[in-house]
Amino acid sequence: MYGSVMAQVAQATIGNSEFDRDTAVALRDPGVPGVYDAELSAGWTIITAVNGGYLLALLGRALGDALPHSDPFTVSAHYLTPSAPGPAVIRTETIRTGRTLSTGQASLFQYAEDGTEVERIRVLATYGDLDALPGEVRTTALPPAIPAYRDCLGPSDGPAPIPGSSAITERLNIKLDPATVGWAVGAPSGKGEVRGWFGLADGRDADPLSLLLTVDALPPTAFDLGLTGWTPTVELTTHIRCRPAPGLLRVSITTRNLAGGFLEEDAEVWDSAGRLVAQSRQLAKAPLARG
Template identity: 55%
Template sequence: MSEPGGACVATSELDAGIRVERSAEDPTAFAAELGEGWQIGAGVNGGMLLAVVGNALRHACAADGHPDPLAISAYYLSASRPGPARVRTEVLRAGRTMSTAQASLVQEDPDGRPVERLRVLATYGDLDALPDDVRTSAMPPQMPPPEQCLGTDLAPPDFLERASLLERLDLRLDPSCVGWAVGQPSGRGLLQGWLRMADGREPDPLMLLLAVDALPPVTFDLGMLGWTPTLELSVHLRARPAPGWLAVTHRTRNFAGGLLEEDAEVWDSAGRLVAQSRQLARAPRPT
């Protein structure tokens, strides 16, 4: 698990993947190593990148008593690649209950020039200090239990070959949402399933940043297979998740002009809505 104010001590694949180390020369800068095991296609998964930056911001805001992301928005400027990266953070305002901060993730290109991959603006606080009052009309997804759902081995073979991320996850998809795997997408624009880490790591707020972008692209259910790059992703965290499976839904209601929104909800094993997100993504280009 990670310790605010210093480097993380890796106890799982996810902890190792999001590990950051504060620079001795510049306390606002953190070194990271983007691993090959978190790729979708040639690039590193967008949710994983957000978790790396979210971890750096956690360190930056922890001194003010605000260790948890409450709202975090990211713009993806260029495709990240496995290898060294640097996260520069800036706390813009530290209040009594919340801090506002920004960060950017930078890698060097083959010529050694810095290229910004991701820019983030976030509000951090303490999820344990939030009021217990809940008033919602949101309902958890209705789907079979994990043992009756389908593993991602049913995804198209060429997709699996380029999706090492799925090897890190235990993802069980609702059978009603996997017609695309046999060439029969429903056209509803809905994917949902159960999620946990393959090595048994329990969910926490940083894992939720990965979870909102962990399912296959919802465009699969529209009959469009291929890479769906994220342009912008905003996540709201509502509670610290209980141990166990996460129930995750991804849906889209509007595909137009080659762009679509993808709304996600993450529910924990206690039946609480613990995270919500919306992203704007570019649909796969026709082949």
């Protein structure tokens, strides 16, 4: 099945894809390590802001360059102000390095009209070598039950749920379980569940860096609760568990508690080999508009 799906799109490769180009960072001065220039692409916007998972991948790339280990293990991000397409600077700091793990922090800044820097997002992360991890797995977790790709629904199968930019959807290959898209036709289930198949539209396979995008790329579970509109992330922690196998990913996101105007979202990402490759939890502000 995976081969037939991926044959429908141009096959980009890891390191040579739109995602890689749009998350590229450039060391500002070889004599001053840890400071990178970047350009936030308008292609990854949703409604009015740049997607939080895309931003996480951008900072993740900078940290992978700055730290002695290249694979993200755990990344915790606090989103301080909305990001907009355009130039940005990422400042990294190495906090600790060890034989198997290294820890650092990074902040992304953009520029106000008067030229001053405004911090958009701050990250604390630990990196290592995923290929050096032992192969033993003990788990009670099971991949989400999702209908076949051909039986799931994409953006072209229904009305646009919210106004504003949806540029990011053109860069993603998402097909959602019909049981979790009732909100698109005004009939949310109220369960707070969204699940489906996920890939990049150009066919690039997943890697640890793109998993940072994946955990925040599906429609928010608030839609399934009957709330539509921007659902801004306050904090997002992601765990990368292993390097994903080639092919489409299965993603499941759930919310169990909306209170005080905030909700949590728990995401699991499974690869084509049936392995749990990423997990995340985020706190987000609930939309004000009702569907």
